[in-house]
Amino acid sequence: LKKKQHVNKTPQNKQKHLPPSPPKLPLIGNLHQLGSAPHRSLLQLSQKYGPVMLLHLGRIPTVVVSSAEAAKDVFKTNDLHCCSRPTYAGSRRLTYNYLDVAFSPYSDYWREIRKICVVEFFSVKRVQSYRSIREEEVAKMVKSISDHSSSSVAPVDVSEMLFALVASILFRVGFGTSLQSSNYKSGKAIHKIIHDMETMLGGMSGAEYFPAWIGWITDRVTGVQKKFDRITSELDVFFQQLVDDHLTPGRKQEHEDIIDVLLRTLKEQTGVVGAAQLGHASVKAVLMDLFLGGIDTGAITMWWAMAEIVKNPRVMKKAQQEVRNCIGNKGLVSESDTEQLEYLKKIIKETLRLHPPAPMILPREAMSHFKIQGYDVDPKTLILVNEGAIARDPKIWNDPEEFFPERFDGSSVDFKGQHYEYLPFGAGRRMCPGIYMATTTLQFGLANLLYWFDWKLPNGMKVEDLDMEESADASLTVPMKNHLLLVPQKLYQN
Numbered sequence: 001l002k003k004k005q006h007v008n009k010t011p012q013n014k015q016k017h018l019p020p021s022p023p024k025l026p027l028i029g030n031l032h033q034l035g036s037a038p039h040r041s042l043l044q045l046s047q048k049y050g051p052v053m054l055l056h057l058g059r060i061p062t063v064v065v066s067s068a069e070a071a072k073d074v075f076k077t078n079d080l081h082c083c084s085r086p087t088y089a090g091s092r093r094l095t096y097n098y099l100d101v102a103f104s105p106y107s108d109y110w111r112e113i114r115k116i117c118v119v120e121f122f123s124v125k126r127v128q129s130y131r132s133i134r135e136e137e138v139a140k141m142v143k144s145i146s147d148h149s150s151s152s153v154a155p156v157d158v159s160e161m162l163f164a165l166v167a168s169i170l171f172r173v174g175f176g177t178s179l180q181s182s183n184y185k186s187g188k189a190i191h192k193i194i195h196d197m198e199t200m201l202g203g204m205s206g207a208e209y210f211p212a213w214i215g216w217i218t219d220r221v222t223g224v225q226k227k228f229d230r231i232t233s234e235l236d237v238f239f240q241q242l243v244d245d246h247l248t249p250g251r252k253q254e255h256e257d258i259i260d261v262l263l264r265t266l267k268e269q270t271g272v273v274g275a276a277q278l279g280h281a282s283v284k285a286v287l288m289d290l291f292l293g294g295i296d297t298g299a300i301t302m303w304w305a306m307a308e309i310v311k312n313p314r315v316m317k318k319a320q321q322e323v324r325n326c327i328g329n330k331g332l333v334s335e336s337d338t339e340q341l342e343y344l345k346k347i348i349k350e351t352l353r354l355h356p357p358a359p360m361i362l363p364r365e366a367m368s369h370f371k372i373q374g375y376d377v378d379p380k381t382l383i384l385v386n387e388g389a390i391a392r393d394p395k396i397w398n399d400p401e402e403f404f405p406e407r408f409d410g411s412s413v414d415f416k417g418q419h420y421e422y423l424p425f426g427a428g429r430r431m432c433p434g435i436y437m438a439t440t441t442l443q444f445g446l447a448n449l450l451y452w453f454d455w456k457l458p459n460g461m462k463v464e465d466l467d468m469e470e471s472a473d474a475s476l477t478v479p480m481k482n483h484l485l486l487v488p489q490k491l492y493q494n
Ligand code: HEM
Pocket: 101, 102, 103, 114, 289, 290, 293, 294, 295, 297, 298, 301, 356, 357, 358, 361, 362, 423, 424, 425, 426, 427, 428, 429, 430, 431, 432, 433, 434, 435, 437, 438
């Protein structure tokens, strides 16, 4: 009998053409080389070992990709071979055993839940339907900055303010509740809990990297697991309460929020009232994605954008002129106005190039054998694409370290996953579904900050003194190391 041929049969070890690897240590492999800012350390390693490297993170073989061509091999040519996510104890607990979208391995379930989310609440129509919420929340932020600036010359903490803005919008759109009425209340509290979760997920726990018995010991020693479990349970109580509230008969509904949409979809799909009970874990898992993926990415992008704008007075002046010419003395920036702000859009693009909030994208896992730039990749290999490094590659970008929004003048490069030199939202089947939701908030929030206020550094600080260092705590997302403190000066009366 002839043996069945598989298209992607894994070659025998000796025939394999594996990517170059830095030397590794027993047991930990190359883990010690990741450091606290993995996108930076991996860039340095790639300068020595090339744009496709094979590392061993403890027991996990990991291919690290740092060039646009290699990223294209991953996200376009071989997307179907590697569109799964690795399964680790931390993400399993967090996602109710992978009932979410972001961490779920590739499966029929993932295809179905992602489709529901994309069609039901990431669509342009649905995002636009939440416009009045964004307008109200931005107006509240403008008012609170105005009140502050009329009574004080002290700086405002722009970072926390932006966390509060994005979280307030997401809480109302997604959860049908206000941030202030939740336990988290402030941008500061939200920032802290998301940061804690992401640092734990980014660093993962010993159990992921080492054989089970050592992992168990390291986790006990570091206390990571205990903290992780505490926060996960706290969030579960919060999400369950939200689901229960939404099921209360006669509940007053401000609009159809994402929980309503999910509960309705579940009911329609099963056709049986009450069967939605079965799917509550799926609803909570999706809420967890929105909580983790939908707040800090946007807040961090606006935080970096404001820092770059203040650091580059030429850019601030040009952006302010644009928005003020467009709005005039109308006294109101509406969301439709922001569509015309071409320079502001380039500022956002440039911010996402120089400071992508998730510079390592999200890890993928190979499902079958395939090749990247001619190198063999085995099934179960972890694949990390260093998007942050590619977006600063001097072979692709002129003066890559400069913040220069004009580099996008007349350029067709966008972040929709077709330009492999620039992938702040990832690409392929796992690409971020929240792009439109995110960019709508970014444009509208920044347009208002630039229309209503001039922004100055505090205490006679010079732009050269503004510390643009990245935070280095091995988290999934990378904010600025220090909070951005700025003095607002109001230009118009509202
Ligand atoms: C500036 C804002 C944002 C950035 C830069 C960003 C970036 C990313 C990146 C890099 C990925 C991984 C893509 C891949 O693996 O190829 C991702 C996935 C994801 N993002 Fe976003 N994101 C943003 C905003 C949002 C928002 C607002 C939401 C929801 C409210 C969201 C929800 C998700 C989800 C659910 C996934 C997982 C998709 C999947 O695995 O199928 N993101 N995002």
